[in-house]
Amino acid sequence: MIKLENVSKEYVAGVPALSDISINIDEGEFVFVVGDSGSGKSTFIKLLLKELEPTTGTIWINDKPLNKIKRRQIPKLRRNIGVVFQDFRLLKDRNVYENVAFAQKVIGENNLHIRKKVSKMLSLVGLAAKYRSVPRQLSGGEQQRVAIARALVNEPKILLADEPTGNLDNNNAWEIMKLLEEINNRGTTVVVVTHNMEIVKVMKKRVITMKKGVIVSDSKQGDIENEN
Amino acid sequence: MKISSTLYSIQQGIKNIWRNKMFSLASIATMSACIFLFGLFYIIVNNFNGMVKDAEENVAITVFFDDGLSKKQIDEIGKKIKKRGEVAKCIYVSNKKAAKDFGNKMQVKTDKTEKNDTNKQKDVSLRNTKDQTNVTDNKGKLPSNTAEILKDALKNSDHYEVFLNDVSMQKNLVNYVKGMDGVRKVNHSKEIAKTLTAFNKLIGYISAGIIIILLGVAVFLISNTVTVGISVRREEIAIMRLIGATDFLIRAPFIVEGIIIGLVGAILPLILLYTLYGKIIGYIKDRFSVINNIVSFIPVGQIFTTLVPVAILLGVGIGLFGSMITIRKHLRV
Numbered sequence: 001m002i003k004l005e006n007v008s009k010e011y012v013a014g015v016p017a018l019s020d021i022s023i024n025i026d027e028g029e030f031v032f033v034v035g036d037s038g039s040g041k042s043t044f045i046k047l048l049l050k051e052l053e054p055t056t057g058t059i060w061i062n063d064k065p066l067n068k069i070k071r072r073q074i075p076k077l078r079r080n081i082g083v084v085f086q087d088f089r090l091l092k093d094r095n096v097y098e099n100v101a102f103a104q105k106v107i108g109e110n111n112l113h114i115r116k117k118v119s120k121m122l123s124l125v126g127l128a129a130k131y132r133s134v135p136r137q138l139s140g141g142e143q144q145r146v147a148i149a150r151a152l153v154n155e156p157k158i159l160l161a162d163e164p165t166g167n168l169d170n171n172n173a174w175e176i177m178k179l180l181e182e183i184n185n186r187g188t189t190v191v192v193v194t195h196n197m198e199i200v201k202v203m204k205k206r207v208i209t210m211k212k213g214v215i216v217s218d219s220k221q222g223d224i225e226n227e228n
Numbered sequence: 229m230k231i232s233s234t235l236y237s238i239q240q241g242i243k244n245i246w247r248n249k250m251f252s253l254a255s256i257a258t259m260s261a262c263i264f265l266f267g268l269f270y271i272i273v274n275n276f277n278g279m280v281k282d283a284e285e286n287v288a289i290t291v292f293f294d295d296g297l298s299k300k301q302i303d304e305i306g307k308k309i310k311k312r313g314e315v316a317k318c319i320y321v322s323n324k325k326a327a328k329d330f331g332n333k334m335q336v337k338t339d340k341t342e343k344n345d346t347n348k349q350k351d352v353s354l355r356n357t358k359d360q361t362n363v364t365d366n367k368g369k370l371p372s373n374t375a376e377i378l379k380d381a382l383k384n385s386d387h388y389e390v391f392l393n394d395v396s397m398q399k400n401l402v403n404y405v406k407g408m409d410g411v412r413k414v415n416h417s418k419e420i421a422k423t424l425t426a427f428n429k430l431i432g433y434i435s436a437g438i439i440i441i442l443l444g445v446a447v448f449l450i451s452n453t454v455t456v457g458i459s460v461r462r463e464e465i466a467i468m469r470l471i472g473a474t475d476f477l478i479r480a481p482f483i484v485e486g487i488i489i490g491l492v493g494a495i496l497p498l499i500l501l502y503t504l505y506g507k508i509i510g511y512i513k514d515r516f517s518v519i520n521n522i523v524s525f526i527p528v529g530q531i532f533t534t535l536v537p538v539a540i541l542l543g544v545g546i547g548l549f550g551s552m553i554t555i556r557k558h559l560r561v
Contacts, residue, residue: 049470072475079472089467106473108230154472 001027001189002048002158007057009043009213017043018213020057025191027157030184032200033193035210041193044210045162048191049081050074062157079107082151082159082188086166088143090135090150096122097131100149107154121149125179141172148179152188159183161192165199177203233477241484244457251453252489258449259493259546262442263539267501269435270535271526276428279523289402289416291388297410302386305410309390312404314397323385443546450489450550454482458558465559479555483548490547494540502532 002025009018018040025031035041046052047059050066059066062080069077090099100121104114122128125145135143144164151159161180165173177192177199184190194200200207209217245252291309293302302320310318390405392398398416405414458465461481468478509525 075472075474077472078470083470089463089470091464091467102467103471105232105236106468106471106477108233108477110232150471 001025001029001062002191003060004047005058005060007047007054007059009040009047009052010055016055016213018047018054021210021213021215022057023208023215023218025189027189028184028187030181030190030203030205031192032203032205032207033191033210034195034197034200034207036195038212039210040213041210042162043213045083045160045191045193048158048160049083050077079154080156080158082148082154082156084144084147084151084159084161084164086163088135088140088147088167090143090146092135095132095134096127096138096146099135099146100153103150103153117153118149121153124152124183125149139172140168141175144168144172144176145179148176148183152183156188158189158191161190161194163194164192165194165196173199233480237477237480237484240481241488244454244461244481244485245488247460248453248456251449251456252485255446255449255453255489255550256493256496258442258446259490259543260497262439262446262546263494263543264497264500265435265442266439266542267497267535267539269431269439270538271501271505271531273428273432273435274526274531275523276431278526288392289390289398289405289414291390291405291411292413292415293386294410294412301410305408306388308408309388309401309405312401314392314401315390317389317391319389319391321385321387321389446493446546447550447553450486450547451554453489454486454551454554455558457482457485458554479559482551482555482559486547486549486551487544488547490543490545490550491540493547494543498532498536498539501535502528505531 002023004021004023006020006022007018008016008020010016021040021044033041033044043052047054047066048061050069053067061077064077066077091102094102097118100118101114104117109117118131119128122131125148127142127145127149130138130142135146138146144167148159148161148164159180164176164180168176173196180190180192181203207217207219208215209219291305293305306318306320309315390401392401402414402416405411465478506528509528512525
């Protein structure tokens with residue numbers, strides 16, 4: 001599903017953000033990517049979304065090498081990858097329904113289809129009753145749920161979550177993680193970049209640990225390197 | 229592009245304009261000013277061209293004689309003129325014929341404007357004036373130097389009408405004829421034609437200069453409006469990119485915005501020009517019937533058949549250009 005082979009990325013020549021990393025994530029996996037600031041986690045996400053090009057190495061998404069994908073094909077790639085961020089990135093002037101429907105509108109779906117899909121997604125994330133609320137009327141956890149609904153409404157095979165609990169209190173963080181787990185149980189491959197080690201330990205999922213652009217460990221069932 | 233995406237782009241384009249009302253208004257106002265001036269100069273230049281054409285069709289010199297010149301002397305002058313290589317035709321017009329032609333001419337003119345009571349009165353009065361004479365051309369149009377000819381005709385209207393093979397030789401011929409014994413005055417309409425042509429050119433250059441400057445300002449303002457629109461929607465654009473919107477869908481609302489500004493900026497001045505032109509022509513015809521007899525204005529319909537599509541294309545083109553260069557600069561998707 002996701003494969004990185006000897007991937008390096010240098011923003012400035014001679015200063016690697018990622019150094020020769022190789023990862024293989026299978027379909028339906030739930031993976032945590034952990035590491036300190038500057039470890040290369042965000043670069044990793046950007047490379048998967050083809051926001052950045054690797055300096056060396058090859059990345060495959062759904063068995064397609066990203067370096068073979070032309071510029072005009074990037075939108076199609078991104079429709080197969082849902083993404084959520086720490087800061088939710090919702091449209092503040094639109095309500096919950098419109099925020100989720102937005103993802104369908106930009107791919108040209110018709111209104112009838114959009115209505116059905118958005119209702120289904122809002123039910124999944126537990127916000128069906130709040131579809132008319134605007135982001136400022138929602139809690140952080142609820143806003144993140146809207147972001148997850150928007151990321152999933154186009155039915156991507158992969159969901160990337162970049163610090164999804166970073167702005168949330170403990171209870172909300174756990175609710176979001178449970179939601180992500182449920183989404184994973186439905187068959188979506190989930191990659192969560194986080195530094196919340198408590199969650200990582202409890203969830204008992206695969207953990208890839210990065211440090212200074214290098215993978216220092218790749219362990220199953222929540223086993224984390226001692227230094228983390 | 230799907231219908232829903234097209235509608236989305238149009239909707240967002242209109243929203244952009246609404247969100248940046250002041251910038252959009254400034255852009256539309258500048259565009260309107262630009263198109264208004266373009267239209268105004270187009271109308272002026274076209275009417276002048278018409279007048280110049282009329283004047284050029286009457287390129288002839290009129291030779292008047294000293295008082296008391298005998299028929300023989302007049303014939304002698306005629307022979308000398310005819311001998312000149314640049315002379316195509318030299319016609320003797322007697323006092324009586326000139327008066328008759330002028331009367332007929334005025335009848336033709338006034339018949340064309342029956343509704344104009346002032347003209348009718350003038351026509352009657354002119355036909356009743358026995359001493360009044362003038363020269364008309366073969367096409368029934370009055371030469372542009374009618375007023376001067378009329379004045380001379382009141383004194384002594386026997387004259388030669390001299391038509392040339394080559395109008396550029398007119399000056400030489402005029403100098404030659406002026407130097408002949410027995411010639412009192414030489415009128416030559418080419419001077420008017422030349423003046424009109426020169427004036428026409430001047431207007432053309434001035435209008436081109438002003439329009440180019442205004443076009444630049446319009447492009448700059450539209451570009452600024454679109455830039456503001458992009459910065460206001462930066463977050464939305466970033467989200468669109470992440471969820472798989474195509475480059476075109478991201479850019480389309482800004483292109484729509486530029487086109488709408490251009491279109492509105494073209495339609496408003498066209499309506500204004502259409503109204504003003506019709507009214508001004510009507511006013512001139514009503515109030516200045518003398519001018520009406522000398523010059524003919526191009527009809528509103530004829531002017532706007534060309535002006536409307538040209539102005540709309542210009543407005544939309546500028547809007548499109550302004551938004552495209554801004555998108556290229558600020559929206560690398």
